[in-house]
Amino acid sequence: TIRYLGRLYPQRVTTIDPAPPRYVGGASHSGGKDVIPFTLGPNNAIHFSGSINGSIPLDLVFDTGASVSVVAERASQAGIRRRNGKANTLSLGSVTIGELEFIETDYHGTLRADGIVGLNAFAGRVVAIDYDRRTMTIWHDRPPVDGYSALPLIWRYQQSLFPITVDNGCGRRTMLALFDTGSRWGLSVPNSDPLATSCPASPAIGQRTA
DSSP states (O other): OOOETTTEEOOOOOOOOOOOEEEEEEEGGGGGGEEEEEEEEEEEEEEEOOOOOOOOOOEEOOOOOOOOOEHHHHHHTTTTOOOOOOOOOEETTTTEEEEEEEEEEEEEOOOEEEEEEEEGGGGSEEEEEETTTTEEEEEEOOOOTTOOOOOOOEEEETEEEEEEEEEEESSSEEEEEEEEOSSSSSSETOOOHHHHHHHHTTOEEEEOOO
């Protein structure tokens, strides 16, 4: 679920391929829940403190648009190393996640963090993002939520997609959208997309080049 400006937007993150990681610590490992505080970065990205393979505390971004977790160049330069395959461990507060795959990527200074926690870290779990309280709650099973409704996610091209219909007053289109907490926009489309070109003066749809 996502809570923003006092409203609750329930969603379910389904298990993705490859096989989910192994939770070896935290209350959600035994059927309870874990609450992780976060802050919002300059582009409204979710930042929280964590460690990779027992490292010093790192500034990590939670990005559902990333199918795999990432060690960025800032952490690599500090001596943080990933292990091959799924031999990595991620610690976030009381939560310890094992058998997790990381890759190393050089963002050339564009990522203002030490790394990215991708969707693969929470496969098989229920995650509630509360933007008002700045907390992320992790459950093993879906708890009772008033007003809950299932939002089907489609796992394709190593991304989590869901169908939407957009009407910006100049055109109407149904498409698959990427569920991306790493984006600063409510909706962003390529500059060449008909929704962007049909109403070029409309601020309703964000555009980004990278």
